[in-house]
Amino acid sequence: MKTGVCRFGLWKVNVVWSENIIHKISFSRTGEESYVPHQIRQYLSGKTAEFLPLKSIAITDGYPYSKIYKAVSDIPYGSTKTYSDIAKIADTHHRTVGVAMKRNPTPLVIPCHRVVSKSGIGGFTPDLEIKKSLLKMEKENTKSFRFITD
DNA sequence: TCTGTTATTGCGC
DNA sequence: GCGCAATAACAGA
Numbered sequence: 001m002k003t004g005v006c007r008f009g010l011w012k013v014n015v016v017w018s019e020n021i022i023h024k025i026s027f028s029r030t031g032e033e034s035y036v037p038h039q040i041r042q043y044l045s046g047k048t049a050e051f052l053p054l055k056s057i058a059i060t061d062g063y064p065y066s067k068i069y070k071a072v073s074d075i076p077y078g079s080t081k082t083y084s085d086i087a088k089i090a091d092t093h094h095r096t097v098g099v100a101m102k103r104n105p106t107p108l109v110i111p112c113h114r115v116v117s118k119s120g121i122g123g124f125t126p127d128l129e130i131k132k133s134l135l136k137m138e139k140e141n142t143k144s145f146r147f148i149t150d
Numbered sequence: 151t152c153t154g155t156t157a158t159t160g161c162g163c
Numbered sequence: 164g165c166g167c168a169a170t171a172a173c174a175g176a
Contacts, residue, residue, distance in 0.1 A: 064172085064173065064174090065172080065173085082158090083157080083158055083159085084158080084159075087158090087171095092171065092172080093158090093169095093170060093171045093172085094158050094159065094170090094171095095156070095158055095159080095169085095170055095171060095172090096156085096170085096171040096172055096173095097157085097158080097171095098156055098157050098158055099155075099156045099157085099171080099172065099173075100156095100157095100172085100173095101156090101157050102155090102156060102157055103156090103173085104157095112157080115157075116157095117157080117158060117159085118158075118159070118160095119158095119159085121157095122157050122158080123156095123157030123158095124157060125157070128157090131157085151176105152175105152176090153174100153175090153176085154173105154174090154175090154176105155172105155173090155174090156171100156172100156173105158169105158170100159168105159169090159170105160167105160168100160169095161166105161167090161168095162165105162166095162167095163164105163165090163166090
């Protein structure tokens, strides 16, 4: 198992992985930067939208809330869905989606920041600013990446 | 088992 | 707008 730290704005992103499986991602204010997988670094600097071939341990069958995490993984870069939308896809309750997001072991790889509430942005742990920054970054980058063919 | 936890939603003032 | 009830799933005791 390997660990590494990457910068995102004022935050440090701590990554734990082995091979192509991401086990844990967490945020902190301090930490010495070190090697993290290429895709993570590229994504955080706004240079790519894909984590492939990296995968989160959370979408493994049998992992708690894996069905919900899989549904969240299908949200495209730069767009959002509500907690209700995810609940419908994963065939569960919207309140349960909230619990799953809070306990998400690997934010970013499971793009939980793309899940917003019906009447606002929803929440984020440890700091809502991270969610706002990620959404803003994705929204701006979508223009130049051009996934959406017009 | 039972309890606490939870990043929501919609209805009635 | 605000308060509040409904409500699912998991961890920990």
